[in-house]
Amino acid sequence: MSLRIRRVALTNFRKFRDPFVLDGLTDGLNVIIEPNETGKSTLLEAMRAAFFIRHNTANRLARSYAPHGEAVAPQIEIGFEAKGEEWQVTKRFLKSPSVEVRGPIGRAQGEDAEAQLQGLLGARRDTSQAGDIAAHGALGLLWVGQAQALEVTAPGEIVRDSVRATLEAEVGTIMGGAAYQRVRPRIDSQFAEYWTNSGRPTGRQTTAREEHDAAQRAAADAVTRLAALEQAFSDLEAGRAKLRLLDRDLADTTDAERRQVLVGQLEVARSAAQLLDTRRAEQGRLADRVTALDDLGSRLADARAAVADTATALTKARDRRLTLAEELGSARDRAASARELLAVAREQRRAAHMALDEGRALAAAQDRRAEIIRARQRHAELLILEAKFDAARALGRTELPAKVVKSLEERERAVDKAHAALDAGATRIEFAGELDRVTIDGMVAAPGDRTLFRETRIRLGQAELIIRPPAGLQGAEMALANARDDLAAALAEHGVASLADARTRNEAARDAVANVRTLEARIAGVTPVVASLGIEAGASALKLFIAALNEDAEGAGSGEGTDVVALTAVAARADSAVAKAEGVSEAAAEQLRETEARHGPLMVEEAGAERDAANATTQLAAMTEKPETAGLDKALADARQREAAALVNLQDAERAATAYDLAAIERQIAVLDKRVEVARTQRIDLEKVIAGLEARIDAEGGKGLGDRAAVALEAADAAAAALARVTQEADTLKLLRDTLEGARVETSRTFVGPVARRARRHIERLLPDADPSFGDDLGLTSIVRAGLGENCGDLSKGTQEQLAVLTRLAFADMLLEQGVPVSLILDDPLVYSDDTRLDLMTEILSEAATRMQVILLTCRDRAFRHLGNRITLTANP
Known part of the structure; x- marks a missing residue:
């Protein structure tokens, strides 16, 4: 039952950033021939991802599906046929991952879809980081990536299990016949009561373990409850003792008396602190008054000095500005x-x-006419070269394929072989002496040797000698005639007189192909880029230019030349004169700007000096008008005297305030209050704990916890004994089942003959008289030829690759018999094969395509272009 891929659609998958669709795949052989880096291997990786990689995985392999440097969601959609029904899978990775499978029974999504795919394709869940091909089942063996077939490997466990079922069906019952069939199911049924198929405990083992654990928990709980009751009695006595100590501490009056003394000291300290604050405020107010009067005197002196200074600065600024005004006028005239x-x-x-x-335009027109003349000459040469190129290419197409030459060689060898067989069975006679009276079939005999192929009559005077060659010689003669006819027909079919003529024609064709490359290079040489005429490189561009050329418009032109050099010199002198004039103008402008720059600050300075002088005069007049200014010295002396008296009063208040530490008294009162509060809180908590313990003792005391603990311990011991008995029974059954399975596997290893027979059918076509040998893992280990064995690892890379493909075909045929969905995909196959073996391998693959779908991904156009259904990647949207 072949798996047939019908359509593959990719979006944001590695190099396929834009949506890409591949369809047109047929049931048989499909060949995708594209250059390197066009996405062939990526296409195979996408199909593996759609079928076998879980949609919600975020491992290294899944992250590699996203295009480099882009945070997008790779998506794959594949339409295929399996079990004769139409299916479709759509899978999205990384961002909002999802999977959906559509089939004949409807749709499935998420984990149900993944399970449906695994069941349909015979695969198992792949939990590896880089992708486990063995978990992909038959398709993991038959979908071969680049370089994966360069050595012969054994199939995975899933494939071996499927193939082993076929082998056992072919060789019959392996162990014990009907007796084994009766015993093994009973052992399996009993084994299933204790173990799962993967060897994990279940059934009776699980039940016994659960009963044992429950009994242990019940015993532990009973012991714990008994210990808790005993601890409750101890805790109750300790709580009552603590409560008596707290009651005694709360009844003591020492702390209350100490607190009354501290409260009295606190009132006195607060009164002293209040007086200190009043004295500080009074002293601060008087100090501010002294500072204000001092500041007024200083500002009055500064204002008088400022009036004199600003008047002097104004006079100097006006003198400097008038001096620079004359220089500014001269600079403006020069500019x-x-x-x-x-x-x-x-x-x-x-x-x-x-x-x-x-002048330059006239010179360019003359240069263009010269370039046109040269272009016409190259065009004439191009026409001659293209004629030679077409002739050489036509001659190159006459080369006969290597397969045809090989066929002619085989037919010529068949003629030589038939001629040799005829010579070996013919009768040879020799004539010597006088032969005047000797005739052969009525003709006079000549001296020398003669070969007889049919009945011959020799006349010797009156006597006649009849020679009859062997009867089988006529068949040899007919075989020779047939061989000659076959050779003549083949030569006539390909239009050659002989094999030598065919070889001569091929040599001429190869020389013509080489000459084609030389002519291509010469044509490229005579068709360069001519930028002045707008001609691009290539013969087509030159032909188009010549065809569009107007003969009249490209005349000879005026014979008088233009002295471009002299005109250039005149222009250069004019440029120099402009440069000099610009330099003089820029210097004059710069001097003017510099003078104006110096004149501007002087004007600003003069205006500022005038403003400063006016401000100073106004400020002095305002300060002189204040009433404090008249008696400033007397008021300042009086203020300093009152400040000194206030400072003395402040010092007296500070000494009174330091007699008591207000903060220390408050901390001591807080400590006494906190001690009483904590004691009362602890008493309430103890009363609550004591009440709880009394209630617990009342509730648990009459339940007989001691008897219950003893009964629970006995039940736990009985459950432990039952668990040990069940475990021993399970281990015994497991040992018996494993022993039977080991014996079955050991015996089945001798039944790899069917695998060898299927593989030999293909391998003998590649290596005649070769006998393949397989190991216990169904992997090809060696090849026996002429009685000598060779390990597969010692063979050439080309032979190993060919054997790897052939053994996969053998397993594919066996899996088809089992009804497993299979298809064969080879990425860049047979890279080390010579021409003869490559032809044979392609023939074998073409035959396999009649039984299953085969897809070849390759970059070798010449080797595979004649095969199957040709599909391109670049032509798809």
């Missing part, structure tokens, strides 16, 4: 004269450059 000279120079430069542009 205007320089601008006029620059305008004249620029006009002269414009006229010179216009003359130069006209």
Whole structure:
């Protein structure tokens, strides 16, 4: 039952960033031939991901599906046929991962879809980081990536189990016949009561273990409850003792008396602190008054000095500005004269450059006419080379394929072989002496040897000698005639007179192919890029240019030349004159800007000096008008005297306040209050604990916890004994089952003959008279030829690769018999095969394609282009 891929659609999968669709796959052989780096291996990896990699995995392999540097969700959609029914799987990875399988029974999503795929394809869950091909079942063996077939490997466990069922069916019952069939099911049924198929405890073992654990928990609980009751009695006595100590501490009056003394001290300390604050405020107010009067005197002196200083600064600023005003007028005159000279120079430069542009245009037209003449010459040479190229390419197509030459060689060898067989069975006679009276079939005999192929009559005078060659010689003669006819027909079919003529024609064709490459290079040489004419590289561009060329428009032109060099010199002198005029103008402008820059600050400085002088005069007048200014010295002396008296009063208040530490008294009162509060809280908590213990003792005391603990311990011991008995029974059954299975496997190893027979059918076509040998794991281990064995690892890489493909075909045929969905996908196969073996392997693959779908992914166009259904990747949208 072949698995047939019908359609593959990819989005954001590695190099396929844009949506990509591959369809057109047929039931038989499909060949995808594309260059390297076009996505062939990526296509195979995408099919593996869709069928075998879980959608919600985020391992290293799944992360590699996203295009490099992009945070997107790779998505794959595959339409296929399995078990003769249409299916479709859609899978999305990384971002919002999902999977959906559509089949004849409807849709499935999530874990149900993954399970349905595994059951349909005969695979198991792949939990590896990089992808486990063995977990992919038959398709893991038959979907071969790049370089995976360069050595012969054994099939995975899933494939071995499927193949082993076929082998056992072919060789019959392996162990004990009907007796084994009766015993093994009974052992398996009893084994299932104790163990799962994977060897984990279940059934009776699990029940016994659960009963044992429950009994142990019940015993532990009973012992714990008994210990808790005994501990409750002890805790009750300890709680009552603590309660008596707390009651005695609370009844003591020492702390209350100490607190009354501290409260009295606290009132006195607060009164002293209040007086201290009043004295500090009074002393601060007087100090501020003294500071304000001092500040007023200082500011009055500063205002008088500022009036004198600003008047002097104003006089100096006015003198400096008047001196610079004359220099500024001269600079403006020089700048205007320089601008006029620059305008004249620029006009002269414009006229010179216009003359130069006209001269260059005339020179370019002359150069274009010269380039056109050269283009016509190259065009004529191109036509001659293309004629030679077409002739050489036509001659190169006459080369006969290697298969045809090989066929002619085989037919010629068949003629030589038939001729040799005829010569070996013919009768040879020799004539000597006088032969005048001797005739052969009525003709006079000649001296020398003669070979007889049919009945011959020799006349010797009156006597006649009849020679009859062996009867089988006629068949040899007919075989020779047939061989010659076959050779003649093959030669006539391919239009050659002889094998030598065919070889001569192939040599000429190969020389023509080489000459084609030489002519291509010459054609490329005569068709370069001509930027001045707008001609691109290539023969087509040159032909188009010549075809579109207007003969009249490209005349000979004027014979008079234009002195571009002289015009360039004139333009250069004009550029130099402009540069000099620009330099003079820029210097004059710079000098003007510099003078204006110096004049501007002087104007600002003069205006600022005028403003400062006016402000200083106004400020002095305002301060003189204040009433405090008249008696400033007397008021300052009086304020300093009152400040000294207030400072004395402040010192007296500070000494009174330091007699008591207000903060220390408050901390002592807080400690006494906290001690009483904690004691009362502890008393309430103890009363609560004592009440709880009394209630617990009342509740548990009459339940007989001691008797219950003893009964629970006895039940735990009985459950432990039952668990040991069940465990021993389970181990015994497991040992018996494993022993039977080991014996069955050991015996089944001798039944790899069916595998060898199927593989030999293919391998003998590649290696005649070779006998393959398989190991216990059904892997090909060696090849026996002419009585000598060779390990597969010692064979050449090409032979190992060919054997790897052939053994996979053998297993594929066996899996088809089991009804397992199979298909064969080979990525860049047979890279080390010579031409003869490559032809044979492609023939074998073509035959296999009649039984299953085969997909070849390759970059070798010449080797595979004649095979099957050709599909391209680049042509798909």
